[in-house]
Amino acid sequence: MAENINIGQYNIPTFLNSTTKIVASTAILYFLISKLSLFIFVTEINILPFFPAIGFAIATTLLLGRKVILGVAIGCLLFSISLYLSDFQNATTFKELIKPLALCIVRPIIASINVFLVSYLTKLWCKNKYPFDNEKNVIFFALASLLGTFVSVSTGFITLTIIPYFSLDNFILIWSNKLRGNVLGAIIFTPFVLSWLLRTKEFTGWSAVKKMEAFILIIFTLFTTIYIFETHANNESILFFFLIWAACRFGMKIITLVSLVITIISIYCTSHQMCGFTFIGWNKDFFMLQLFLFVNMVSVLFLKSILEQKENEENKLKITEQDLDLEKNILKATVESPKEVSIFSLNTNLNYLSFNSAHSKYMKNEYGVEIKIGDNHIDLIPRRSRKEEIISIFNNVLKGNTYSAEEKDSTGAYWNVAKSPIKNEEGKIIGATTIVTNVTELKLKEMQLEKNNISLNQRIKELRCLYDISEIISNKALSKPKKLEASVQIIPKALQFPEIANCRIQMCEEEFFSANYQQNDWTLKQNIFVNGEEYGFIEIGYYNAKELKKETIFLEEEIKLLEALSDILSRSMERKLAKEKLLKSEETYRILFENVQDVFFKTSIRTGEILDVSPSCSTFNGITREELIGQSMSIIYSDKNQMQLMLQKIITEQKVIDHNNEITINGKLFYVSINAKIIFDSNGEPEFAIGSFRNITERRLMEEKLKISEAKFRSIFENFEDVYFRTTMDGTVLDVSPSFEKNFHKPCSFALDNSVFDLYYDNQDRESLLQKLKKDGQVRDCDIRFRDGNEKILFFSVNARLIYDENGEPIYIEKSMRNVNDRIAFQKELLTKNRQLEFQNTELEQFAYIASHDLQEPLITVIHCIQMLQEELNENLDEDQKQYLQFINSSTARMQLLVKGLLDYSRIGKERKNNCIDCNEIVANVLTDMDVILKKSNAFIECENLPVIEGYTTEIRQLFQNIISNANKYQKKDRQPKIKIAAVKEENNWLFSIQDNGIGIEEQDKDKIFVIFKRLHNHNEYQGIGIGLSLCKKIVEHHNGKIWVESNYNKGSTFKWTLPVELN
CATH class of the missing domain: 3.30.565.10 (Histidine kinase-like ATPase, C-terminal domain)
Structure with missing residues (x-):
């Protein structure tokens, strides 16, 4: 039995989480238990030989605290009222009323004091809430029950003696029966409640035989008790045998249940044999029965505590012997352990108690530390995550559990780790021992064997898959989509988990899926390349496979299979595409030959005969192929020497590109660009010239126009008013327009190869311009001040942009600058006029304000005068005069509003x-x-x-x-x-x-x-x-x-x- 029983070890209902609920529940249960006690109530003398409600109240007070006592008092009051209800109803005088009223008041007082004293003394002497864990506490609980009940009952009955009109007949008799009933309720029902609420493993692991034995014990106890007390057999001592049986074979739950059965049946039979009247000697019989039950219960509790204590000591001795053997084995293993076994022991603070050389070497290799006795094992581990894991494991071991696991270190070695607690002679855990065995060689062999088996089986499936797909691909009767559709259904069967595997193939815009395809947890993808370009992909995957590890989900054989399948599909597509490409190339060449704008030709080098020419020759003045084929090339050359020079160039250089010639077709001159090369015969002699010529007549004309345009641009450049600069990023002038001389009064040679920065009037303007250029890449209409040759300030509107190299780096700055001196002067003049206008507007607003303000006074005067006229002459005025005054009044009021509006307008x-x-x-x-x-x-x-x-x-x-x-x-x-x-x-x-x-x-x-x-x-x-x-x-x-x-x-x-x- 545990030494420190607390409320956490009892099955307390969770809804009892407030004082109100505890008090109410206690009152209700106390009342119900008390009412049930009436079945063994002796009506003639109104006594309860066994009052279990007191035992219930003591047990709940031990568990839930003194707040229960209020519920006990309420429950006892309700029970007392129900007990004496007929006395209250039959009372006709105050004297007749005083007796039940006094009893209803005194009984809750007796119960409250009784419960308080017994629970208080039990906690004081036993030091815990379960007073049945050893023989000393059993005696203390019995004494507490006797003393607490004696004091509470005596206090209650002394209180009754001072109440007037209360009869004290049979005072000692009633007092003694009340005392004995409460003591018996405490000594029998309190252990019953506490033991059945206590969380134990009493019924755990019972065999069918043991369950049958418990059932037989209860049945025998029930019928034997009935027989003894119904037949007056006078052999009550036999019942003690059943209590001893329960104590030796079962736990406290069965013991208290057997004791409660004996108590209830014996008291019930004894009380109901009186047949409603009291016989001589009844008090002696009840006393002997109560004494018998009290001694039996105390004895069996005492016996059970001795047996449990003996069993606990035997268990401790057995555990101590096991721990001693373990420590001997550890010590022996520590001294004689091989190099592959690391052994160390830690105390509860995880400090080293002992370790062998293998562990010392492991700590140095793994963490780079030298260890000694007393070092903290956790402090030597640098990784925080590893620390937390080790602390968690050791905390679990220090609770009395063992730990065994297989771990892999940073070097790839496998270790079998076993941890167990170390206990002292008293059974207290004082540390933990760890034995680490190197199982790398065994583990690697197991892994290799498993890998070989998997690889062999996988290889068989792969070969079958490759064979089937090769047969499908080589089947010319199937179209490409049919081949891919058939292949995608076969591939999942070759994987290691075919039941959850699926496949997807994508070729260009088409996709093919296996029958069971769905969203995958793991996928493996291999691109399909055709002629070096990505053409699609093949993807395999597993669904419903989240529990599988990533590193083992796809075998090396599966990866190779995917590569082989990709290669098969790639070569198949390459062959198909090559065939299609050849056909397409022939078609393209035919279309190109027939429709291209350039003219393809084939000419004999030896004879100069035109052997073939494309239909596009008709673009040259309408001449047809038939007119050219078989003719000499001289037919299109007006100058024979030019033809010979062209052929000689082709023969000499074997290839000509963009060679310009003039040809004449049907009397019209064309400029052409010829690309041609030599085809040699089997002897290495030039045989044919093949190539094309393009009509560049328009291009030649454009080039002539371009030359004219360049000359025109040069003329504009040299004569336009704006100044053009091209400089390096550091300001060195590379080019400048002639207009520089006119604007800066210096020759262009002054600026070339010098820094343009020297021309700026203010360096701040220069830096501002450069920063904006670097930020935006260009600047538009930025006014900058410069100095001319006479040190005068010039204002220019600058447009500039950065010129970048092929790497995107700025290399030049181009600027065009327009002289805006006249504009600046005009702006200054405009600013002056604006200021004058603002001043005039201010004066006008002041005038409007003053005018409108001054107009208010005469208007107010007019309004007052009209009002006075209306008041003084109202009766003497006719309707027309009144109307005239009304018109004047409304007009002046409107005028006043106009003036006020004008005043508000001027204030804006x-x-x-x-x-x-x-x-x-x-x-x-x-x-x-x-x-x-x-x-x-x-x-x-x-x-x-x-x-x-x-x-x-x-x-x-x-x-x-x-x-x-x-x-x-x-x-x-x-x-x-x-x-x-x-x-x-x-x-x-x-x-x-x-x-x-x-x-x-x-x-x-x-x-x-x-x-x-x-x-x-x-x-x-x-x-x-x-x-x-x-x-x-x-x-x-x-x-x-x-x-x-x-x-x-x-x-x-x-x-x-x-x-x-x-x-x-």
């Missing part, structure tokens, strides 16, 4: 500080301001996610407010306004759009709407002064943007504008 662009603007927030604020108007028109607003831009907050808000307001205003009365606000990014700009379903704008009015104070509708139809969109236009242009409208008349408009991502 005055905001100096730009900010990061969240357009979503701007639109939300605008919609909040317009909430009343929008609700009135029942407008539907759809706004997509808008960007954050740089700009001027006030102006952007005014822009959105004006366009949204117009979209809501210019609507048909019977239509719900629908407004959609969106933005998308286009390169470096944001494109905003506000779309409505309003009245739209006619095509001819699209440009008018952005004109200040321009209105398209009268005031009665749509109110406004005609300045909103002109303000929007100015705001967008102030932000470097553009605004426009897209509209369908009577369907709606979309106002679009662009704003830059970054306001520069």
